[in-house]
Amino acid sequence: MGEIGFSSGVDLRSAGADGRKAYKTAIESIYATLREQIVSGALKPDERLRIDGLRQTFGVSASTVREALTRLASETLVVSESQRGFRVSSLSLADFREVAHLRALLEGHAVRFSIETGDDEWEASVVAAYHKLSKVEEQMKAGPDQHARQWEARNSDFHHALIAGWDGKWLLYFRNMLLSQSSRYLRFAVTTTAAKRDVHAEHKAIFNAVLDRNADLAAELLKHHILSTVDYMADILEETPSGGGR
Numbered sequence: 001m002g003e004i005g006f007s008s009g010v011d012l013r014s015a016g017a018d019g020r021k022a023y024k025t026a027i028e029s030i031y032a033t034l035r036e037q038i039v040s041g042a043l044k045p046d047e048r049l050r051i052d053g054l055r056q057t058f059g060v061s062a063s064t065v066r067e068a069l070t071r072l073a074s075e076t077l078v079v080s081e082s083q084r085g086f087r088v089s090s091l092s093l094a095d096f097r098e099v100a101h102l103r104a105l106l107e108g109h110a111v112r113f114s115i116e117t118g119d120d121e122w123e124a125s126v127v128a129a130y131h132k133l134s135k136v137e138e139q140m141k142a143g144p145d146q147h148a149r150q151w152e153a154r155n156s157d158f159h160h161a162l163i164a165g166w167d168g169k170w171l172l173y174f175r176n177m178l179l180s181q182s183s184r185y186l187r188f189a190v191t192t193t194a195a196k197r198d199v200h201a202e203h204k205a206i207f208n209a210v211l212d213r214n215a216d217l218a219a220e221l222l223k224h225h226i227l228s229t230v231d232y233m234a235d236i237l238e239e240t241p242s243g244g245g246r
Contacts, residue, residue, distance in 0.1 A: 026060050030068035033058075036149065038077050038088055039184050049078060049086040075180050093234060096185045100230045103178040104223040106171055107163055111222050114165025115215040122165045123211070129154070129161035130207045137200040144191040152187050158203065162210060162222065188236070189229050197232055 034054075037043040054065045069086045072078040078086050114122060133154040140147045156179060166172065190199065202225045209218035 023064065026058070026064050027067045027071070030054070030058050030060065030065060031071050034068060034072060035075075035077060038072070039152070039187050040149070041184075041188065043088050045088055045091045047088045049088065051085060077184070091184065091188075093230070096182070096233060097230050099178050099181045099185075100226055103175060103182065104226040106175040106178070107159065107226065108219040108223045110163035110166040110168075110171060110175065111210070112215045112219045114163050115210060115213050115218055118165035122161075125164060126158075126161045126207070126210055129158040130203065133158045133203060134200065137203070140190075148187055148191050151190055152183065155186070155190075162206070162218075185233060186229065189233055192236060197228070202228070 034043070034049075043049070049069060051062050051065050051069070054069075055062050058065065069078055070080070073080045073086065076089055079089050080086055133151075136147050136151050136154050140151060144151075159179070163172070163175070202221070206218060206221045206225060209221055
C-alpha cells in the first residue's frame, strides 16, 4: 500500500471542525484503499489486518484505522475477531451461491416492476448505463485485469438502472447489501472467466428485453445472468460450509 499523507498518527476528532472533517476524510480514504485491495485480491482471504501496521502505513491514529476496518466489517469484507483483531473475510462458494440466489430473486422482481411502471426518464437512464458498460466491456477484451475496477462500477450502475423504477426502499436496501457482498466474487469472475463467457452478450440480451418492455423475458434473463456467475465460479472456488468464515 502506498502511504497517504494524513496526520502522522494524531487523532483529529478533538481538533475542532476542520480536524473532524479531516478525520472523516482519512477514514473514507483508508476504507476505499483497503476495500479495493480486498476486492481486487491484493489482500488475500483470511489475511490478517494488523492495526499497528496499517496505522504506520497510512500515518494516522489507531482509532482512525479501526473505524475504517469497522466499516469494512459492516459489509462483511473483513471479520473482527475478539482479542485477535481483524482479518480479510474468507471466500466461499456456498456463501456466494446464497447471496446470488437472493439477489436474483430481488432483482428479477424489481426489474419486472420497473418495466411495467418506468417512464421515459427511467428508460433513458438504462440506455446511458448500458452504453457506458458496453464501452468498458469492449476494452476488457484486450486485458480484463486492467479494466476490472471500472467494469465493476459500471456493471453496478447498469444493474441499478435496470431496477431504479422500483421505489420500495427495503427491497433496494437489501439488494444493495447483496450486491456489495458479491463484489469480490464478481471482480474475480470477470477476470478469470473472460475467455469462457460472453458477459456483454448477456447484458445486451437483458437490455434489449427491457427496451422491448418484455418483463417476463427480462426478469428471466437477469436471473439467469446472476446465477450463471455461480456456475462459472464453481470450478474455481472450493465448496466450503456456508458462511466460509464470514
